[in-house]
Amino acid sequence: MQKLIDKILKFGEVYPDRVLKVDSFLNHQVDMDLMSEIAEELYSRYLGTDINKILTLEVSGIPVACACAQVFNVPIVYAKKTETKNLPDDVYTNTVFKPNDKGYDITVAKKFLSPEDRILIVDDFLAKGYALKSLIELSKAAGATVVGAGIVIEKGFEHGGDELRKDGVRVESMVIMDEIKDDGKISFRN
């Protein structure tokens, strides 16, 4: 998606360890026009797949997921991050694994996911894929069908997206970055 690449090149800030900061249009200040264009693109890629729910994870996936909910004309559900160890039994839960970290738990109220659901999971970034894998497992625990994922920026060099594709998960990313060099130069996958 050329418009997104242009935005990243113009407003993205590269930090050490291949960190890309895009808080001027994606995850602090948000350009909702761009989110709507991304939603339209995802809608056209997922045409005919009967998606009836958008699922994301708080916080930074919510704006693009909201735009998708509008374009797909379906509800959005956002999973909540929780530190509570005593969870009520009316939620589905899963742990987002993080190496070198304790990770965190996510929950979705059981009443908002069902075997009738055909879900598009939406998020702002995909790197190692820990959050996405967790959302997929949580959806499966509800008996729902995960039609695929819609990602704004995929860090191809972290390989989470390609691993998921190898496992048969449909992952549609608006841009895939194959490299962020030390001098800040970004290579995008064609």
Next chain:
Amino acid sequence: MQKLIDKILKFGEVYPDRVLKVDSFLNHQVDMDLMSEIAEELYSRYLGTDINKILTLEVSGIPVACACAQVFNVPIVYAKKTETKNLPDDVYTNTVFKPNDKGYDITVAKKFLSPEDRILIVDDFLAKGYALKSLIELSKAAGATVVGAGIVIEKGFEHGGDELRKDGVRVESMVIMDEIKDDGKISFRN
């Protein structure tokens, strides 16, 4: 707003201590059609006020703020909650006071608020008004003008909204609940 009242009466769940749970359409699962209608209503109420930025606070204010950003055709900025005590000097910060609680700090990157900004603060709930007051103070620290607030559900019996109006803040709420009785009955202000 009759449609919102109908939704509250149909899907809202009342818990002890006048807690209203509306997670089926506002703050877990979200009905974006309703959010867009609320945004249209706020747009018509704030017509001619030259709002150029929507400000909210993560997490549950984000969906309705996203809808407003689309209708007003301006960016949204969401303030972040932080537990970090050593904040960088490139953020504005303010503490959301909570009695009987330590409260929490919110931050917005300085680059996203300026004296040229004419801000509409949007949130899902307004009760005592602690979060809203904090967002107003943070905006003022940036030299920005707070044109007003747009609230989905105001708990009138908590008096935060009326205090702010007395202080000259324009607060537009889609519904104001004047009472939630023990039997779950809700009285709405005309």
